[in-house]
Amino acid sequence: MPSPIRILTAVPICDGHDSAINTINLEFIRHGVEVIYLGYHRSVGDIVRAAIQEDVRAIGISSYNGGHIEFFAAVVDLLRKKGADDIKVFGGGGGTITHNDAATMRRKGVDEIFFAGTSLDDMVKFVHRRYGKPRTKRPRPKSADQALAHKLTQIEDAYGKGKRPTPGAQLRKLSRAGSSTLNQHKHQTSNIKHRTPKVIGFTGPGGAGKTTLIDELVLRFLHRNPKGRIAILSHDPSVVGEGALLGDRATMINSQDNRVFMRSMATRGQAGGLSPATHDCLALLAQSDFDYVIIETVGTGQEAMPFQKNGIVDSTVLVMNPDYGSRLQLQKIVMLDLADIVVVNKSDLQRARTAHTEIEQRLEQNRPVRRSLGEGGRDQQLVDTVAKRHRDSGVDRLFELISDRQ
Numbered sequence: 001m002p003s004p005i006r007i008l009t010a011v012p013i014c015d016g017h018d019s020a021i022n023t024i025n026l027e028f029i030r031h032g033v034e035v036i037y038l039g040y041h042r043s044v045g046d047i048v049r050a051a052i053q054e055d056v057r058a059i060g061i062s063s064y065n066g067g068h069i070e071f072f073a074a075v076v077d078l079l080r081k082k083g084a085d086d087i088k089v090f091g092g093g094g095g096t097i098t099h100n101d102a103a104t105m106r107r108k109g110v111d112e113i114f115f116a117g118t119s120l121d122d123m124v125k126f127v128h129r130r131y132g133k134p135r136t137k138r139p140r141p142k143s144a145d146q147a148l149a150h151k152l153t154q155i156e157d158a159y160g161k162g163k164r165p166t167p168g169a170q171l172r173k174l175s176r177a178g179s180s181t182l183n184q185h186k187h188q189t190s191n192i193k194h195r196t197p198k199v200i201g202f203t204g205p206g207g208a209g210k211t212t213l214i215d216e217l218v219l220r221f222l223h224r225n226p227k228g229r230i231a232i233l234s235h236d237p238s239v240v241g242e243g244a245l246l247g248d249r250a251t252m253i254n255s256q257d258n259r260v261f262m263r264s265m266a267t268r269g270q271a272g273g274l275s276p277a278t279h280d281c282l283a284l285l286a287q288s289d290f291d292y293v294i295i296e297t298v299g300t301g302q303e304a305m306p307f308q309k310n311g312i313v314d315s316t317v318l319v320m321n322p323d324y325g326s327r328l329q330l331q332k333i334v335m336l337d338l339a340d341i342v343v344v345n346k347s348d349l350q351r352a353r354t355a356h357t358e359i360e361q362r363l364e365q366n367r368p369v370r371r372s373l374g375e376g377g378r379d380q381q382l383v384d385t386v387a388k389r390h391r392d393s394g395v396d397r398l399f400e401l402i403s404d405r406q
């Protein structure tokens, strides 16, 4: 089965009209499209960077506050400048874009503009007709981000066709290493002159604040390491052959930075929090030029152990919401046995204090077992955070813990 069409959608800078694009996103997803939603009030640079990293087939822009002729043209021009003009641009803005404007925009390289009154069905048909064909001839990558993005697409596409690219020829060709496990990659690439990234896995229930927390950690990392680079692999759920809303980028504000490479992945039918292609994508990122690779799972359930297979991460962080239920629920959450660091996020909420005490007691029960299993004698750490608060001291502490662990 061919991979789903991936498109990026966004609303321009100084524009908060996101209700149209939210409706359109849902319609695309229902018709098999993977939509990476960047959010509203987004600059040309942020949109183009995201489109290149996500290696989408097209960018859909919804614009209402004027300046659309210049804004759309600036997106097309920057794509060209970056050697990424195989990424197409289309969009709409109701009655604010006139037919004359649209003609000018088409002349400047925009594929299509949709006017007030167009049915959602017509837009879906356009996307399938215009962007449905897989891209066979790709332009020669002009940047490291673009090269990496193309390779990640090849890996995802290979899985889509039911072919695992490793340990076969494909990833070997891509990565010079020829191995599918991260640890083997690390050993085999130790003579390549770049940093070996530390891989940190973030998991936890849906909405616990994983993305918000990662974004705050990225901010601290960028400040502390003026030349540092970081990669994020972020997952959202989907069924085989169907669409998905890949929405983590809309929450990531600090991560819209040239030193951050972010890729959103749909799980494409795999249970447990990651995608069938995650492991190989991670292997590729882990031998690329980053200090850290952060991986965020989909919101997981009690039984999930997303990082247990093949030891694909160096450290694991379980992000908990204080509202997990009672002590009984804590006994059932498998990741509480396995995580290196447990975070009680949203500690601004009323139940957070009780949650801290209950989780602390639960982790104490693990101590003798972990010691006897030789977990390096290291105890699990428990941290309280308020990720949505800027400069939260709990997030500072988590950042130090993660840095120390490396």
Ligand code: B12
Pocket (backbone or CB within 6 Å): 009, 014, 015, 016, 017, 018, 019, 020, 021, 023, 024, 060, 061, 062, 063, 064, 065, 066, 090, 091, 092, 093, 094, 095, 096, 114, 115, 116, 117, 118, 119, 120, 123
């Ligand atoms: C809803 C709305 C709001 C809501 C926004 C809610 C939200 N979160 O989006 C609220 C009330 C908050 C709002 C606020 C403002 N608004 Co207002 N708003 C509208 C309104 C009534 C409808 C827009 C809409 O969502 N339509 C629904 C969509 C689905 O239909 P459509 O627009 O016809 O679009 C079709 C196609 O173009 C296509 N399409 C649209 N986008 C895309 C994208 C892609 C990728 C594709 C494929 C297709 C596509 O889909 C539709 C298919 O039929 C319009 C007036 C109007 N009737 O258009 C004003 C309008 C856009 N707003 C306007 C203004 C001025 C404002 C404010 C500045 C008002 C103020 N002074 O405070 C603020 C600014 C807010 C901000 N931060 O940017 C002006 C803009 C004027 C201009 N550009 O010259 C308009 C035109 C009203 C007017 N006539 O003055 N607004």
Ligand SMILES: Nc1nc2c(ncn2[C@@H]2O[C@H](COP(=O)(O)OP(=O)(O)OP(=O)(O)O)[C@@H](O)[C@H]2O)c(=O)[nH]1
Pocket (backbone or CB within 6 Å): 205, 206, 207, 208, 209, 210, 211, 212, 213, 248, 251, 298, 299, 300, 345, 346, 347, 348, 349, 385, 386, 387, 388, 389
């Ligand atoms: N009260 C409170 N809300 C928070 C905090 N951190 C995040 N949130 C909010 O919680 C919601 C979910 O945050 P995300 O970061 O998207 O959560 P997530 O775990 O990545 O969600 P999924 O990826 O969907 O599983 C958002 O509305 C955040 O603003 C916090 O510390 N306190």
Ligand SMILES: [Mg+2]
Pocket (backbone or CB within 6 Å): 210, 211, 212, 248, 296
């Ligand atoms: Mg998230």
